[in-house]
Amino acid sequence: MLVASNRGPVSYAVGEGGSLNAKRGGGGLVSGLSAIGADADALWVCSALSDGDREAVRRGVGEDGVRMLDIPADVHADAYNGIANSVLWFVHHMLYQTPLEPVFDAEFRRQWASYETYNRAFAEALAEEAARGAVVVVQDYHLTLVPGMLRELRPDLRIGHFSHTPWAPPEYFRMLPDDVAGQVLRGMLGADRLGFLTQRWADAFTACAEQFAGGLGGTRIGVHGLGADADFLRKRSHQQDVEERMAALREEIGEGRRTIVRVDRTELSKNIVRGLLAYRRLLETHAEWRERVVHVAFAYPSRQDLAVYRDYTAEVQRLAEEINAEYGTPGWTPVVLHVKDDFARSLAAYRLADVALVNPIRDGMNLVAKEVPVISDAGCALVLSREAGAYEELGEDAITVNPYDVTGTAAALHEALSMRPEERAERSKRLAAAATALPPARWFLDQLQALRG
Numbered sequence: 150m151l152v153a154s155n156r157g158p159v160s161y162a163v164g165e166g167g168s169l170n171a172k173r174g175g176g177g178l179v180s181g182l183s184a185i186g187a188d189a190d191a192l193w194v195c196s197a198l199s200d201g202d203r204e205a206v207r208r209g210v211g212e213d214g215v216r217m218l219d220i221p222a223d224v225h226a227d228a229y230n231g232i233a234n235s236v237l238w239f240v241h242h243m244l245y246q247t248p249l250e251p252v253f254d255a256e257f258r259r260q261w262a263s264y265e266t267y268n269r270a271f272a273e274a275l276a277e278e279a280a281r282g283a284v285v286v287v288q289d290y291h292l293t294l295v296p297g298m299l300r301e302l303r304p305d306l307r308i309g310h311f312s313h314t315p316w317a318p319p320e321y322f323r324m325l326p327d328d329v330a331g332q333v334l335r336g337m338l339g340a341d342r343l344g345f346l347t348q349r350w351a352d353a354f355t356a357c358a359e360q361f362a363g364g365l366g367g368t369r370i371g372v373h374g375l376g377a378d379a380d381f382l383r384k385r386s387h388q389q390d391v392e393e394r395m396a397a398l399r400e401e402i403g404e405g406r407r408t409i410v411r412v413d414r415t416e417l418s419k420n421i422v423r424g425l426l427a428y429r430r431l432l433e434t435h436a437e438w439r440e441r442v443v444h445v446a447f448a449y450p451s452r453q454d455l456a457v458y459r460d461y462t463a464e465v466q467r468l469a470e471e472i473n474a475e476y477g478t479p480g481w482t483p484v485v486l487h488v489k490d491d492f493a494r495s496l497a498a499y500r501l502a503d504v505a506l507v508n509p510i511r512d513g514m515n516l517v518a519k520e521v522p523v524i525s526d527a528g529c530a531l532v533l534s535r536e537a538g539a540y541e542e543l544g545e546d547a548i549t550v551n552p553y554d555v556t557g558t559a560a561a562l563h564e565a566l567s568m569r570p571e572e573r574a575e576r577s578k579r580l581a582a583a584a585t586a587l588p589p590a591r592w593f594l595d596q597l598q599a600l601r602g
């Protein structure tokens with residue numbers, strides 16, 4: 150069995166004296182696939198992303214079962230920053246808006262050629278590594294052309310593709326140049342089976358295939374709603390480093406205050422700015438919460454090669470400072486914002502959460518919404534966007550919001566903070582049960598079985 154994804158399970162940084170320090174890869178894809186490590190026969194093919202990764206490839210350093218492809222840095226940058234994250238991510242999350250609509254010009258064509266090269270490098274590596282009749286599962290929007298390319302090289306393989314993002318509806322997808330849209334769809338349809346996180350994204354893909362590619366052909370579609378890994382989270386969140394960070398966070402929050410927690414990559418689709426605006430609105434309209442609540446917001450840097458992400462990060466920081474200047478008092482900091490990635494601290498915040506705020510504009514699933522109820526110590530209320538994939542499974546016990554509606558989100562925060570402790574604990578329990586219904590290992594095995602069957 151082979152897995153292919155842009156980001157792999159580890160990434161390396163060159164430390165002092167040239168040592169290589171390994172770090173766990175971030176984001177939902179890596180969390181979901183973490184269970185593969187247990188399969189001795191599996192090979193995970195991924196891309197070298199950092200200078201440290203390239204150095205690791207050169208020195209032959211690496212983990213068993215992982216092959217990193219050292220694709221030339223400029224080709225990778227075009228494919229990853231240019232096409233995958235600036236075009237395909239924006240299309241599927243419907244993030245283009247005036248004046249940021251795409252301009253598909255000669256620069257785009259050059260980047261698209263790199264995207265093809267990059268996809269071909271994966272297809273060739275997979276063709277080389279796969280045993281006869283092996284199962285290959287390709288991941289996400291970075292690698293949409295791989296299934297079709299691989300099918301040509303190796304017709305004997307069972308090929309799956311899984312999307313960790315939403316899929317754009319046809320009216321939005323057709324922003325892409327026709328030939329590019331056709332290539333993406335035909336590339337995907339080279340797979341025996343395509344997996345999506347929710348029925349909504351699967352339906353959108355099917356509609357695109359019907360309108361722009363003459364239908365699904367022989368390709369089957371499946372829905373697999375990745376859940377949280379309860380065993381791992383419960384164990385990990387009670388280790389010493391998490392306890393230490395809880396103590397530090399308690400200091401920052403202050404005695405006897407409620408906590409609204411959010412943890413995201415600093416990502417446009419996560420809607421962090423409107424979340425802060427909603428929190429400001431809460432303090433403005435419900436003065437009773439002043440001094441009695443703290444918004445703990447972790448916004449970890451992501452895709453900082455892109456100017457629009459750097460600007461967004463700066464705006465998040467500016468707004469947090471503004472709220473603190475406007476409402477803060479000597480003993481109370483209304484927003485505690487951290488931007489340095491720290492997994493143990495994220496878990497500490499989850500445990501302390503009274504309310505979890507998950508308000509993306511559009512999100513394939515959103516694992517944070519599933520993880521917080523599982524490990525919050527006293528049970529948490531969940532304020533959840535109806536545009537997150539997780540809404541399909543958690544909508545009933547969450548307080549749901551339209552992510553664009555800032556006053557509505559402020560009202561939802563007030564409702565969540567005001568919930569009776571018993572009701573909050575009960576709902577949190579039901580949320581946790583729904584959130585862990587399909588743990589990563591099962592989620593992945595189901596896909597393999599469906600592919601083999």
Ligand code: G6P
Pocket residue numbers: 156175176177178179289313314451452
């Ligand atoms: C999302 C995508 C993943 C990606 C992750 C982190 O979850 O679906 O494919 O790995 O974001 O983003 P990054 O660009 O840092 O890999």
